[in-house]
Amino acid sequence: MSSVQLENVVKYYDSALLPGAAPALDHITLEIRDGETVSVVGPSGCGKSTLLKTIAGLERPDAGRIFYNQTEVTQIPTQERGIGMIFQDYALYPNREGQGNLSYYFEVRKKTEEEKQQRLKETAEMMGIGFDLLLSRQVDTLSGGERQRVGIARCIVRDPNVFLMDEPISNLDAKLRERTRVEMRRLLSKFGITTLYVTHDQQEAIFMGDRIIVMRAGRVEQFDSFDALYYTPANLFVASLIGTPPISVLPAERDGLTLRLHSGDSWTLPEALAHTLPPGRLRLAVRPEGWLVALQPGDGLALNVTHIERLYTERAAFAHGQLGGAAINALVPLDFPDTRQVFLQPDWERSYVFHADNESALHVPGVPDLF
Ligand code: ADP
Numbered sequence: 167m168s169s170v171q172l173e174n175v176v177k178y179y180d181s182a183l184l185p186g187a188a189p190a191l192d193h194i195t196l197e198i199r200d201g202e203t204v205s206v207v208g209p210s211g212c213g214k215s216t217l218l219k220t221i222a223g224l225e226r227p228d229a230g231r232i233f234y235n236q237t238e239v240t241q242i243p244t245q246e247r248g249i250g251m252i253f254q255d256y257a258l259y260p261n262r263e264g265q266g267n268l269s270y271y272f273e274v275r276k277k278t279e280e281e282k283q284q285r286l287k288e289t290a291e292m293m294g295i296g297f298d299l300l301l302s303r304q305v306d307t308l309s310g311g312e313r314q315r316v317g318i319a320r321c322i323v324r325d326p327n328v329f330l331m332d333e334p335i336s337n338l339d340a341k342l343r344e345r346t347r348v349e350m351r352r353l354l355s356k357f358g359i360t361t362l363y364v365t366h367d368q369q370e371a372i373f374m375g376d377r378i379i380v381m382r383a384g385r386v387e388q389f390d391s392f393d394a395l396y397y398t399p400a401n402l403f404v405a406s407l408i409g410t411p412p413i414s415v416l417p418a419e420r421d422g423l424t425l426r427l428h429s430g431d432s433w434t435l436p437e438a439l440a441h442t443l444p445p446g447r448l449r450l451a452v453r454p455e456g457w458l459v460a461l462q463p464g465d466g467l468a469l470n471v472t473h474i475e476r477l478y479t480e481r482a483a484f485a486h487g488q489l490g491g492a493a494i495n496a497l498v499p500l501d502f503p504d505t506r507q508v509f510l511q512p513d514w515e516r517s518y519v520f521h522a523d524n525e526s527a528l529h530v531p532g533v534p535d536l537f
Contacts, residue, residue, distance in 0.1 A: 168234040168248075168327035168360055170198040170221060175230035177213075177220055177384075190216040191227070192384035200235070201358040203351075204389075205365060205375030207407065212381040214364045218330050221362060223247055234327055250321025250359075252314075252334045289323045310338045311346045318353060329354070329361040336365070347373055368410065380404050397533040402525035405451055405518055411484065411495040413518065416450045418490070425450065427490035431467045436514050442529060447522035454484060456516035456531075457496040459508050466509025469494055476500055 177191035190213045198204050206214045219225040221232060223244035232240045239247055305313065314335060321329060335346050351374055354361050363374045371378050372392045380387045380395065380403075388400045392408070399405035405413050419426045423440050425448075426432040435443075460466050469487040476483040483502050484495045489510060496510060519529040 167200055167358060169200040169236075170328055170360060170362070171233040171236070172196050172221070173231045173233070175220060175227045175232065177216055177225060177227050179216075189228070189384050191220060194230070194384075194386055196379065196386060196389055198360060198362060201360055202376045203354050203361040203363060203374055204377050204379060205363045205371035206379045206381060207365065207368060207371045208381035208387075210366065213384045214381055215332055216384075217379075217381070218332050218362060218364055221328070222249055222251060222330050248324075248327040250324060250326035250329045252317050252321060252329070252331045286323065289319050309342075311342045314338070314346050315349065318350065322353070322357060322359070326359060329359045331361065332364045333366070334363075335370075336367070343370075350374070368408065380407060393533045398530045399518070399527060401527055402449060402451065402520040405520070405527075409453055411454055413451045413453050414489075414492045414494045416452070416490045416492045417522070418448050418450045420445050420448055427467075429490050431490065433465070433467065433511055439514050439519075439529060443519060444528070448528070449520040449522055449525065450512065451518040451520060452494075452512045453516070453518075454495045454497040456513050457494075458511045458513050459485065459496050459498050459502075460511075461503070461505060461508060463509050464511075466511045469496065469508050469510050471506055471508060474498070474502060474504060 172194050175191055175194045176189050178187070178189045192213075194217065206217060208214055216225060220227055223239070223242060227240065230240075231238055234247065303312075305316065308316065317334075335343050335350075338346060347370060354374075363371070365371050365374070375392070377389060377391050378395060379389045382403055388395060388404045390398075395404055395408045399408065402415065406415065417428055420435070420440065420443055422445075423435050423437065424432050425435050458466070467489060469485065469489045471485050471487045474483050474485050478500070481500050483498050483500050485498050485502065485508055487494050487496075487508075494510070496508070498508075516531045517529070518527065518531070520527055
């Protein structure tokens with residue numbers, strides 16, 4: 167097992183050498199701790215796969231250095247780095263039995279039969295109930311989820327320093343995906359293998375990762391726990407990417423204690439908050455649970471409710487509508503009346519404020535103390 171460090175890593179693809187082209191990885195510096203599972207999220211094309219391939223040695227950085235456990239590996243070929251890789255298409259050898267897939271490694275490495283059997287036995291035991299049965303079957307007769315387990319076992323059998331996974335379960339159906347990710351999480355915690363996990367699915371990233379890397383345009387925007395990304399986002403991009411339903415963003419202007427929306431409506435800011443904010447243009451952002459919702463006007467602004475979505479398993483509902491030019495989803499109790507209009511005001515303690523221009527955070531709620 168191993169920690170992984172990147173120091174100012176830059177990667178250009180040839181096609182990106184056109185004037186003004188941006189690198190696929192733009193000065194990435196980060197450290198993944200020994201035994202930790204880290205998810206990588208960000209919009210398509212932001213450099214997630216390139217990050218993984220560069221750590222694997224499948225792509226060489228144009229600048230910067232990569233270390234496994236403080237030992238530089240930048241120039242070391244992939245096959246000598248001791249990594250396990252799982253991509254969407256599993257990369258199993260389809261005509262071998264599951265067992266053959268596992269033992270292939272020992273055949274090409276000329277390990278003794280005894281060594282091979284011992285390691286296979288250990289891996290099958292670690293993989294848990296039913297795995298033995300999978301091993302005796304031909305790969306092309308296995309289901310997607312079963313192949314995934316064989317794929318993971320094939321990596322584990324090699325005792326990798328680092329596990330790299332790129333959308334490993336995105337082509338499974340929803341139910342199987344759910345089950346497989348629970349299984350994978352269990353195995354990764356059990357083996358404590360340092361893992362980098364790329365996914366476009368936020369829920370999956372949260373579920374799999376001890377920490378999450380948020381990328382945009384080849385850069386790391388923030389690398390933190392889910393709670394920190396949610397409650398202390400570095401900027402509006404991170405705040406908007408993390409959280410479902412998404413945070414509502416309202417362009418506004420501060421004048422003294424008055425926060426005026428584009429519609430001309432305004433709220434009065436608490437003094438303590440107003441003093442921490444610059445005057446002029448700002449962006450106010452409020453999560454669904456960050457609204458104070460009332461049936462009477464009071465200090466609130468009117469939200470015309472388009473519909474109320476009731477989530478019975480969550481014992482909660484969302485009132486959807488538009489306010490100040492933004493789509494709003496306000497969390498309300500499950501038994502909230504079927505009304506066409508409610509009155510909203512941000513719970514200022516729970517609201518977020520960002521710079522209008524560079525979108526960096528000016529005020530965030532901070533991670534609540536839940537226990
Ligand atoms: P992601 O995994 O986040 O979708 P990628 O790492 O695949 O993003 O791609 C990052 C950027 O590099 C994109 O602009 C993509 O078009 C470009 N890119 C990726 N692979 C290649 C390649 N082999 N040749 C040229 N450009 C590439």
